[in-house]
Amino acid sequence: MRLRSIKTFTVAVAATFAAFACTGDSPAAPNSAVAPPPAAPSQSLLGGLLGGGTTTTKTVNPLLRTTPLANDVTVSQTIGPLGGTIIIPSAGLTLVVPPLAVTRVTSFAITARKGNYVAYDMEPHGTKFLVPLIATQSLVNTNAKLLNVSLSLGYYPDGNHPTSVSELLSVQVDLLKLTAIATIPHFSGYIFAGGLEEQ
Numbered sequence: 001m002r003l004r005s006i007k008t009f010t011v012a013v014a015a016t017f018a019a020f021a022c023t024g025d026s027p028a029a030p031n032s033a034v035a036p037p038p039a040a041p042s043q044s045l046l047g048g049l050l051g052g053g054t055t056t057t058k059t060v061n062p063l064l065r066t067t068p069l070a071n072d073v074t075v076s077q078t079i080g081p082l083g084g085t086i087i088i089p090s091a092g093l094t095l096v097v098p099p100l101a102v103t104r105v106t107s108f109a110i111t112a113r114k115g116n117y118v119a120y121d122m123e124p125h126g127t128k129f130l131v132p133l134i135a136t137q138s139l140v141n142t143n144a145k146l147l148n149v150s151l152s153l154g155y156y157p158d159g160n161h162p163t164s165v166s167e168l169l170s171v172q173v174d175l176l177k178l179t180a181i182a183t184i185p186h187f188s189g190y191i192f193a194g195g196l197e198e199q
Contacts, residue, residue: 019069025068028076049091056166060154060193063180064143073112074145088112092138095184101131118142119162119191122184134182137192139178156189163191 069091077086083099091112109123118137135153144151151173154165171182171192180192 008155021151022095027108038060057157057161057166060152060165060168060191061135061195062163063117063139063192063194064116065118066141066143068115069112072114074109076107076109078105078107089116091118091120092140092142094136095105095122096134098131098134101129102127103130108156110121117162117191118190119156121159121188121189124185125188128186129184132185133162135182135184137180137182139173139180144173144178144180146194149192151180152193152195153160153180153184153191154191156191157190162189163193163194165191168193 004067049121073088073090075088077084079086079097079102081100081103083097083101085097086095087093088110090122093110093112094112095108098107105120106127112120113119113121151171153169154163155167156162156165157162157171159188169182169184169190171180173180184190
């Protein structure tokens with residue numbers, strides 16, 4: 001009987017430690033200064049921007065490069081079900097395609113747009129991913145400090161108007177690494193932004 005009580009106690013303690021280790025309060029959790037992601041914009045604020053049958057667009061304040069890109073910079077890579085990584089060093093972007101995000105070998109092309117905007121055209125257009133991609137944008141040489149590092153990632157349906165977005169995605173800012181991290185569920189064009197433009 002005593003042996004059963006000890007086993008039950010040991011299992012309970014182990015379960016408690018396992019649950020504790022999975023929380024952000026764990027002593028084993030990485031100790032980095034990560035700003036909490038901004039609160040998701042409300043439906044009323046965006047007028048149905050994040051859903052609904054009709055496409056509604058809003059204008060965002062773009063994150064700006066302090067030194068504009070002189071030309072478009074395109075990187076292409078073929079990635080299959082095992083996943084891969086696409087890096088554009090001159091634009092500060094790393095895009096991770098996790099395993100099983102695509103079910104067959106796919107030709108990816110990411111273009112960092114010339115100019116000040118931290119914006120990207122991503123192909124193949126219209127692709128939806130089984131597992132979201134992870135975009136990490138360096139905030140070095142940007143005006144992120146002026147935006148109080150409260151960022152979002154806007155999906156623009158029209159490449160001629162990259163600040164007119166129809167969808168806003170949450171961005172997590174890592175203050176130690178000076179990076180912005182977001183997940184991307186589908187392709188075409190995305191722009192990092194510091195919120196909606198005042199109307």
